[in-house]
Amino acid sequence: xxxxxxxxxxxxxxxxxxxxxxxxxxxxxxxxxxxxxxxxxxxxxxxxxxxxxxxxxxxxxxxxxxxxxxxxxxxxxxxxxxxxxxxxxxxxxxxxxxxxxxxxxxxxxxxxxxxx
Amino acid sequence: xxxxxxxxxxxxxxxxxxxxxxxxxxxxxxxxxxxxxxxxxxxxxxxxxxxxxxxxxxxxxxxxxxxxxxxxxxxxxxxxxxxxxxxxxxxxxxxxxxxxxxxxxxxxxxxxx
Numbered sequence: 001x002x003x004x005x006x007x008x009x010x011x012x013x014x015x016x017x018x019x020x021x022x023x024x025x026x027x028x029x030x031x032x033x034x035x036x037x038x039x040x041x042x043x044x045x046x047x048x049x050x051x052x053x054x055x056x057x058x059x060x061x062x063x064x065x066x067x068x069x070x071x072x073x074x075x076x077x078x079x080x081x082x083x084x085x086x087x088x089x090x091x092x093x094x095x096x097x098x099x100x101x102x103x104x105x106x107x108x109x110x111x112x113x114x115x116x
Numbered sequence: 117x118x119x120x121x122x123x124x125x126x127x128x129x130x131x132x133x134x135x136x137x138x139x140x141x142x143x144x145x146x147x148x149x150x151x152x153x154x155x156x157x158x159x160x161x162x163x164x165x166x167x168x169x170x171x172x173x174x175x176x177x178x179x180x181x182x183x184x185x186x187x188x189x190x191x192x193x194x195x196x197x198x199x200x201x202x203x204x205x206x207x208x209x210x211x212x213x214x215x216x217x218x219x220x221x222x223x224x225x226x227x228x229x
Contacts, residue, residue: 009156032214043120043206043220044159051215090158094214102166103174104149104218108158 002027004093006107013081013114021076021110023091030096033074035065038088038109047089050074061085081114088112118143122207122221129197130229137192137224139207147210148190149174149218150182152203159206165190166212197228 013019036044048059055067091107149164161174165184181193208218
């Protein structure tokens with residue numbers, strides 16, 4: 001069965017410092033991993049995805065994510081945080097196992113707070 | 117503008133009074149899905165649809181119904197709402213394929229008293 005874990009409810013970072021938001025996953029087939037961001041009173045917005053290929057994926061707003069197959073992780077990163085990055089971040093997974101490919105599993109979310 | 121539109125955005129109602137939340141997308145997407153968002157639980161999939169007249173249960177389908185008579189519309193129906201269905205609901209759509217990201221509506225906040 002698919003599952004996603006975001007072990008941190010909240011991450012606090014000073015502006016200008018690097019940030020990492022953690023995500024680990026479990027799938028029965030090959031993983032397809034996504035990061036989304038949610039601003040107040042809005043729906044989720046797609047940031048980036050991993051399919052196959054390079055383990056470092058670049059996305060919107062300067063974010064990137066590193067896929068690590070051995071650790072089953074897909075951590076979101078940014079070299080220099082901005083106050084405007086403060087939001088709720090969700091990791092999501094699908095897999096290509098035919099019995100579960102249509103389902104999408106989201107993590108519980110991590111609130112990122114960037115202090116000036 | 118490409119978008120997913122949900123209505124209403126906010127609704128307060130009472131236990132047992134049937135309600136429908138509409139969802140419409142203008143991107144000609146085959147795949148549509150409903151989620152509920154609860155604090156500490158993230159988003160949980162309620163129902164999804166691979167195409168017209170093709171729907172299936174997600175992880176938390178109890179108490180909900182859906183229909184997909186047209187490609188663009190995917191309404192969520194609560195036949196007899198209960199307080200435990202108080203939540204923030206999102207509709208999303210995408211093209212087919214496990215590697216396709218979802219496009220989300222802005223959400224519907226339901227309060228069932």
